[in-house]
Amino acid sequence: MTKADLQEFLEFNRKKTLELLDSIAKRPNPAAILGWRPGPGRAHIAWQLMHVAATDDRHLYVRMKGGEPHSADLVRRFAGGSVPDDDIPSLDAVRSYLTDRRQELLAHLQGLTDADLEKKPNEQAPWVYREWFKVLAWHEAHHQGQAHLTLNLYRITQEPAMEKVGH
Secondary structure, three states: OOOHHHHHHHHHHHHHHHHHHHHHOOOOHHHHHHHHOOOOOOHHHHHHHHHHHHHHHHHHHHHHOOOEEEEOOHHHOOOOOOOOOOOOOOHHHEEEEEEHHHHHHHHHOOOOOOHEEEOOOOOOOOOOOHHHHHHHHHHHHHHHHHHHHHHHHHHHOOOOHHHHHOO
16 A cells, blocks of 8 residues: 555545535534534544544654644543543534644655655554554544444434435
8 A cells, every 4th residue: 555545545534524524514503413412421423523633633743753742632632531521612623623633644644755654653653654544544434434323313313304304
């Protein structure tokens, strides 16, 4: 798998995630949709999507580059091990975090050579770069699917019957 292939997967997955966000933006009361939980203690859509961006942030800046997160407060709130809270980010905040972190991840990928893809960025790294970018693509698809399911559950349980026709 080449750098171009990895970039294509990462771009495709992010496009699908942003399309999900676009579909939420077109619905009545997108803020309620972003914050709706399918059950007690379950993650809302905003958490799922911010988690994807926070994972890009943590993996790029902390785990690959060995520094601090770009947005430490968001990584603390949304990265792995966090507990979803009721402070729901806006659609614009979610879109911005997803877009910015993916652009930076792709820029890092572009700065690597083909030989770099077969190396770990540091001794503590769990994977070589090629595998790592695949894991990040899989991670996004996993959480985008959870967000999509949560949107479907919201629609079936919270929207009036007329809203469901044709969607």
